[in-house]
Amino acid sequence: MTYPPLGDMLATLRDTTPLVHCITNYVAMNSTANILLATGASPAMLHAPEEVAEFTAMAGALSINIGTISSPWAASMELAARSANDTGTPWVLDPVAVGATAFRQQVCTALLAHQPSVIRANASEVMALAGLASQGRGVDATATTDDATAAIALAQQQRCIVAMTGESDVITDGTHHYRLTGGHPMMPRVTTLGCGLSALVAGFVAANRDEPLAATMAALACFSLAGSRAGQQARGPGSFQVALLDALYTLTPEDLSSLNTLEALHAV
Amino acid sequence: MTYPPLGDMLATLRDTTPLVHCITNYVAMNSTANILLATGASPAMLHAPEEVAEFTAMAGALSINIGTISSPWAASMELAARSANDTGTPWVLDPVAVGATAFRQQVCTALLAHQPSVIRANASEVMALAGLASQGRGVDATATTDDATAAIALAQQQRCIVAMTGESDVITDGTHHYRLTGGHPMMPRVTTLGCGLSALVAGFVAANRDEPLAATMAALACFSLAGSRAGQQARGPGSFQVALLDALYTLTPEDLSSLNTLEALHAV
Amino acid sequence: MTYPPLGDMLATLRDTTPLVHCITNYVAMNSTANILLATGASPAMLHAPEEVAEFTAMAGALSINIGTISSPWAASMELAARSANDTGTPWVLDPVAVGATAFRQQVCTALLAHQPSVIRANASEVMALAGLASQGRGVDATATTDDATAAIALAQQQRCIVAMTGESDVITDGTHHYRLTGGHPMMPRVTTLGCGLSALVAGFVAANRDEPLAATMAALACFSLAGSRAGQQARGPGSFQVALLDALYTLTPEDLSSLNTLEALHAV
Numbered sequence: 186m187t188y189p190p191l192g193d194m195l196a197t198l199r200d201t202t203p204l205v206h207c208i209t210n211y212v213a214m215n216s217t218a219n220i221l222l223a224t225g226a227s228p229a230m231l232h233a234p235e236e237v238a239e240f241t242a243m244a245g246a247l248s249i250n251i252g253t254i255s256s257p258w259a260a261s262m263e264l265a266a267r268s269a270n271d272t273g274t275p276w277v278l279d280p281v282a283v284g285a286t287a288f289r290q291q292v293c294t295a296l297l298a299h300q301p302s303v304i305r306a307n308a309s310e311v312m313a314l315a316g317l318a319s320q321g322r323g324v325d326a327t328a329t330t331d332d333a334t335a336a337i338a339l340a341q342q343q344r345c346i347v348a349m350t351g352e353s354d355v356i357t358d359g360t361h362h363y364r365l366t367g368g369h370p371m372m373p374r375v376t377t378l379g380c381g382l383s384a385l386v387a388g389f390v391a392a393n394r395d396e397p398l399a400a401t402m403a404a405l406a407c408f409s410l411a412g413s414r415a416g417q418q419a420r421g422p423g424s425f426q427v428a429l430l431d432a433l434y435t436l437t438p439e440d441l442s443s444l445n446t447l448e449a450l451h452a453v
Numbered sequence: 454m455t456y457p458p459l460g461d462m463l464a465t466l467r468d469t470t471p472l473v474h475c476i477t478n479y480v481a482m483n484s485t486a487n488i489l490l491a492t493g494a495s496p497a498m499l500h501a502p503e504e505v506a507e508f509t510a511m512a513g514a515l516s517i518n519i520g521t522i523s524s525p526w527a528a529s530m531e532l533a534a535r536s537a538n539d540t541g542t543p544w545v546l547d548p549v550a551v552g553a554t555a556f557r558q559q560v561c562t563a564l565l566a567h568q569p570s571v572i573r574a575n576a577s578e579v580m581a582l583a584g585l586a587s588q589g590r591g592v593d594a595t596a597t598t599d600d601a602t603a604a605i606a607l608a609q610q611q612r613c614i615v616a617m618t619g620e621s622d623v624i625t626d627g628t629h630h631y632r633l634t635g636g637h638p639m640m641p642r643v644t645t646l647g648c649g650l651s652a653l654v655a656g657f658v659a660a661n662r663d664e665p666l667a668a669t670m671a672a673l674a675c676f677s678l679a680g681s682r683a684g685q686q687a688r689g690p691g692s693f694q695v696a697l698l699d700a701l702y703t704l705t706p707e708d709l710s711s712l713n714t715l716e717a718l719h720a721v
Numbered sequence: 722m723t724y725p726p727l728g729d730m731l732a733t734l735r736d737t738t739p740l741v742h743c744i745t746n747y748v749a750m751n752s753t754a755n756i757l758l759a760t761g762a763s764p765a766m767l768h769a770p771e772e773v774a775e776f777t778a779m780a781g782a783l784s785i786n787i788g789t790i791s792s793p794w795a796a797s798m799e800l801a802a803r804s805a806n807d808t809g810t811p812w813v814l815d816p817v818a819v820g821a822t823a824f825r826q827q828v829c830t831a832l833l834a835h836q837p838s839v840i841r842a843n844a845s846e847v848m849a850l851a852g853l854a855s856q857g858r859g860v861d862a863t864a865t866t867d868d869a870t871a872a873i874a875l876a877q878q879q880r881c882i883v884a885m886t887g888e889s890d891v892i893t894d895g896t897h898h899y900r901l902t903g904g905h906p907m908m909p910r911v912t913t914l915g916c917g918l919s920a921l922v923a924g925f926v927a928a929n930r931d932e933p934l935a936a937t938m939a940a941l942a943c944f945s946l947a948g949s950r951a952g953q954q955a956r957g958p959g960s961f962q963v964a965l966l967d968a969l970y971t972l973t974p975e976d977l978s979s980l981n982t983l984e985a986l987h988a989v
Binding site for chain 2: 747750751754755758759764765766767768769770771772775776779793962963964965966967968969970971
C-alpha cells in the first residue's frame with residue numbers, strides 16, 4: 186500500500202502547535218494536557234457556558250469526552266459542539282462508556298446531532314453508538330476489534346471518521362478502511378490514555394484540516410509507536426506513563442514515515 | 454498468629470478484575486484510577502445523579518471520598534450509597550478532613566446512615582467521626598495511630614470495618630483488631646495516596662465479599678509492601694509515585710503471603 | 722546586589738509546613754498538591770460555598786487559579802478572597818488566560834476587588850490585567866517577558882506584588898523590581914507548572930508573612946533551580962515532571978542561598 190504522509194502531519198503539528206479546546210473528564214484532564222504538550226499541540230481546558238462557544242471558534246479543534254459527564258457539562262458540550270459545527274472547526278467525540286447507562290446514551294445522541302468530525306472509541310462504545318449489541322459494562326472494552334463492521338457502519342451512519350482502538354485499531358471514513366497494530370499490552374493499565382488519544386486526534390486534524398482521515402491515522406500511529414517504545418523501558422504502569430510522554434516528545438516525523446504496522450483493509 | 458490468606462485475595466482480585474465505582478475528589482481521580490489499574494481492579498469514575506444508582510448496582514463495590522465535596526456531589530454520593538445498601542454492594546467511605554468544617558460533618562452524618570462496609574481514614578478523621586476530640590486542621594493527620602481506641606469505638610458504633618492508616622495502621626471490625634506496620638516515610642509527601650488506598654480497599658472487598666476484614670487487610674498490606682519497595686528506589690516524591698505504581702503492578706500473591714508486619718491486637 | 726535571605730525562607734517553610742488553601746483548576750489540582758508537598762507545604766483543595774470562608778480563615782494562605790472557571794466556582798473564589806482579606810490571610814491570584822474571553826475578565830475584575838497579595842501570571846495575562854494590549858489566545862504566553870513595564874504598572878495599580886513568569890521572571894512590588902533567570906526550556910511542555918508555582922508562592926508568603934516580596938522570589942527561585950536540575954536528567958516532559966518533584970524535595974536552603982541568577986532591576 187501507499188502510506189499516507191504521516192510524518193509530514195507530525196511536522197505540521199509541531200510547526201503550527203494547534204490550540205485544542207478540550208472539554209473532557211476530570212480523570213483525564215492532566216494526562217490529556219501532557220499528551221498534547223509532549224507531542225507538540227497546545228491544550229486549553231475550559232467548559233463554562235459563558236465562554237465555550239467563543240473559545241471553540243478560536244481553537245484549531247475541539248475535543249469532547251463524556252467520561253465524568255453531568256447535566257451542566259453536557260449543556261456546555263452541546264454549546265461547544267454547535268459552535269464547532271457553525272464555524273467549521275473540526276471536533277472529536279469520545280463517547281466514554283456510552284453503552285453503560287441510559288443517561289450516557291441521551292448525551293451522545295444530543296452530541297451526534299452536531300456532526301463530529303471523528304469519533305474515537307473502543308469497540309464496545311462503537312457498537313453501542315452503531316446501535317449494535319453491546320456488552321459494555323463501563324469504561325472497559327469487552328468486545329474485540331477483530332471485526333471492523335461496526336466501525337464502518339458507524340462511519341457511514343454519521344458521515345464521519347471512526348477510530349476504533351483496542352489491541353489493534355480500525356480507522357475508517359466509511360469508504361476507506363485501515364488497520365493499525367503496535368502499541369503495548371501495558372497501555373490499558375494506565376488510566377485515560379484513550380481519552381488523551383482522542384484529544385491528540387483533534388490536534389492532528391486541526392493541523393492537517395484537508396486530510397482528516399490521514400491525520401487521524403497519524404495520531405494513532407504516534408500512540409502506537411510511542412507505546413511500543415515506552416513498553417520496552419517500563420517496569421510497570423508508573424514508569425510506562427512517564428516513558429510514553431518522553432517517547433511522544435522524542436518521536437520524529439521520520440519515525441512515523443517508516444511505520445510498517447498500518448494496512449489498508451480492502452474487504453471487510 | 455495465623456495470617457489471613459492475603460495472597461489468595463490478591464490472586465482473586467486479579468482473576469476477577471472487580472469494577473469499582475469511585476465518587477472521589479478531583480485531586481485523587483487520576484491517581485486513584487492508576488492505583489486500581491496497576492493492582493488489578495477496574496475503576497470507573499462517574500457521579501451524575503441521573504446514573505449513579507444504576508451504575509453502583511452493576512459495580513463490584515463503591516468507593517466514596519469527600520475530599521472536594523460540594524452539595525451536588527454530596528447528593529450524588531447519597532444516591533449511590535443508598536443504591537449500594539439496597540443492592541448489597543459493599544461500599545467504602547473516606548471522610549477527608551471531616552473534622553475541619555461543619556459542612557463536612559453534615560455530609561458524613563448523612564452518608565453514615567447508609568451503612569458503609571468500611572471506613573478508611575486517618576486518626577484525626579476517625580476521632581472526629583467517633584465523636585472524640587479531634588485536633589484535625591484539614592487533610593493532615595495530626596493525631597497518632599498509637600491508640601486504636603477510637604478506631605474500635607467507631608467500628609462498634611457503625612457496625613463496620615475501620616481501617617485507620619498512618620505511621621502504622623489499625624484494622625478492626627469492632628471485635629478483631631490488627632496492626633500493620635511498613636510503608637515508607639515518603640508516602641505522606643505524595644498527594645492522595647490515602648484516597649487511592651480507600652478505593653483499593655473497595656476493590657479487594659468486591660473481589661472477596663465473604664471476608665471483608667481480611668480483604669481490607671490485604672489492600673493495606675499491598676500498599677505497605679509496595680510503599681516499602683518504592684521507597685528503596687525513590688530519589689524523592691516524584692520517583693516514589695512512579696515506583697509505587699510499578700510495585701503494585703509487580704507485587705505477587707506470594708509477596709503478600711510472606712508478609713510479617715501484621716499483628717493481631719489482643720488487648721487494646 | 723545584596724540577596725534577600727531566600728534560603729532562610731525555605732527553611733521556615735519546611736519548619737512550619739504552612740497550610741495552603743487552594744481553589745484551583747481541575748487540570749492542576751493533583752500536580753499542585755504534589756508540588757506543595759514535595760517542597761514542604763501542606764495543600765488543601767476545597768471549594769464548597771458552605772465552607773470556603775471558614776477554611777480560608779484557618780489557612781496560612783489562599784491560592785486562587787481560574788483555569789477551569791465556572792460561575793459556581795467564581796462565587797466560591799469570591800467568598801474565599803473576601804475571607805482572606807477580612808482575616809488578613811495573604812492570597813495569590815493566578816488569572817489563567819484572562820485575556821481570552823470576556824467571562825474571564827469579569828471574574829478577574831471581581832476578584833481583584835478583594836486585593837490579592839500577589840498576582841502570579843505570564844506576560845499575556847499581566848498585560849491583559851494591566852489593561853494593556855494583549856495578544857493572548859489562551860493559556861499560552863505569546864508576549865515576552867523582556868519588558869517589565871506591564872508588571873510594574875500592574876503592581877502599582879493593584880498595590881500588590883506581581884510575579885510575571887516566562888523565559889525570565891520579573892518580580893516587583895511596584896517599587897523594587899527583580900529579574901530571575903534559570904529554569905529549563907522543557908518547563909512549558911509540562912502542564913500546570915505555573916499553576917503549581919502560584920500555590921507555592923502562597924506557601925512561601927504564608928511562612929514568611931513579613932517579607933512577601935522576598936518570599937515570592939524564594940518560591941520562584943525554588944522552581945528555577947529545581948527546573949534546571951530536572952532538565953539535566955530528563956529525557957522528555959514525562960521524566961522532567963518526575964525529576965522536578967524530586968528536585969523540589971531535595972533542594973536545600975543552602976542551594977537557594979548560593980543562587981546567582983537573580984538581579985535587581987534599577988531602571989526599567
